Amino acid sequence: MRIVVQKFGGSSIADPELIRNVARRVVRAKQKGNRVVVVVSAMGDTTDELIDLAYRVTASPHSREIDMLLTTGEQISIALLAMAINELGHEAVSLTGYQAGITTDHAHMQARIVNIDPERVRQELDQDKIVVVAGFQGMTVTGEIATLGRGGSDTTAVALAASLKADLCEIYTDVDGVYTADPRIIPKAVKLNYISYDEMLELASLGALVLQPRAVEFAKNYSVPLLIRSSFNECEGTLVGEVASVESCHPVSGVAHDLNVAKIGIFDVPDRPGIARNIFRTLAREQINVDMIIQGWVRDDRNDIVFTVTRGDLEKALPVVERIVKEIEASGFVYNDRVAKVSIVGAGMITNPGVAANMFKALAEQGINIEMISTSEIKVSCIIEEDQAIKAVGALHAEFFK
Structure with missing residues (x-):
């Protein structure tokens, strides 16, 4: 049974x-x-x-x-x-x-x-x-x-x-399944019949609120078939499982956005082995989760490091960062809690060149400036101004789901 x-x-x-x-x-x-x-x-x-x-x-x-x-x-x-x-x-x-x-x-x-x-x-x-x-x-x-x-x-x-x-x-x-974007802000978003564990994990961690990321991670590690359904109707929902064939995948499966983001930049970080370890180990010891990290070009044996945390962790992170700046003899730091992260996710990106370029084109055509970029084999994320997030999601959805 x-x-x-x-x-x-x-x-x-x-x-x-x-x-x-x-x-x-x-x-x-x-x-x-x-x-x-x-x-x-x-x-x-x-x-x-x-x-x-x-x-x-x-x-x-x-x-x-x-x-x-x-x-x-x-x-x-x-x-x-x-x-x-x-x-x-x-x-x-x-x-x-x-x-x-x-x-x-x-x-x-x-x-x-x-x-x-x-x-x-x-x-x-x-x-x-x-x-x-x-x-x-x-x-x-x-x-x-x-x-x-x-x-x-x-x-x-x-x-x-x-x-x-x-x-x-x-x-x-309270939703029928996993959509190509949040249907509350993109009325033309389409429900997916199937999505891979990896794609669902990325979407969940990037702001899609259908599933908790740890739940998807458990499902992937133990090959648990997941079915996302609405408790208010009898729709079939979205099945989450192993990717069937990367070759046949649409390049992008979904567009996600996350407003729970803050950006911190540390200036003139000494360019020597162990500095990055010290910065992020110190943050980890304070139970501060870091997401995107960018290190700038080296000049005069120094560079800039920019990273993101959740807004909930920002207040806790700032005194830690202030202490780090003094310890490593950086010149200072800044932060911005009025940013957002928009992302595209799709297993088909692996075999479809130019997806990132199309993403950047769609944002540029709307006059949206990109402040940070992070990529993996199946996702591209950009940090932008918070008040541009909804417009960005609409532009990306229109670009990849024509």
Whole structure:
């Protein structure tokens, strides 16, 4: 009998009627002969409301207590959904992340799954139950509750699917699947029937909000087939899997944009071995994630280094950068938090010369200046002014999806 893991986000279970709708969908999957595991997020805006509540109590809540607080949102969801499924005549059992065997590291609010022992889940499935698991959470080896960061329920679902060797992991959300661009700003965006793990990973990390990047990484590493579907209709959705044939791929599969970007530049960095290591190791020790990095041309044994971080990390990064500048005897630094990243992604870029040139042409024709460029085999990203982002996405979509 097939094992299917289904994940439903907060918008899919935002009120009692939506919870009942999800229960009916889960039961239909069971009636098709599947063994079903369901992973759910907190209802609607519950997580945001709990965070707001914490900061109304204290200006600096401890991360451990934040995790203790936030995990209650998913526990409400799993209990209510299990009740709704039981009401339909099918036995269901709700499990917290810990009860489902999910072990994490100790990084509160940004924990990573280090192991899953799915024995309890298997036992419940063997008793013909539908298993409802709290997403976004696990427990450390020392018994502390930890959360997986925003979008962590996606990672929970895919990791469970991998550990159970599930036949399919369905991610239900408020969109019909993966589109060639955000359909909210590009009405002509087209839903993709299929996309490769690598393409989906790039799109997710570049600002497409359909899936969390760590979830896609899990799926790729363990070959978990993913199906992205809407919880509000019966559309087929988008299947995420291995790339079938690079030769037959359209050069570009999607256009993404990310407004959660800030740029930092360090001037007159001494050009000697180990300097870049020192800069970025220091930032890493402060848990600051760096994305794009550009090193300028050497002049008088010095160069400039520019890199990007998330806007959320900028405040934490600036004092670190100020300290670095003094330590390496650079001349100074600047930052800009009014930039955006626009990207094109496609496995077909490998065999189609000129894709980057066409991207730059499309931006130039709109008078959009490029401040930074980063490339890989299947993506090209540009940093531009924030207020040009939407226009840039429209121009790129028009260029590559005529």
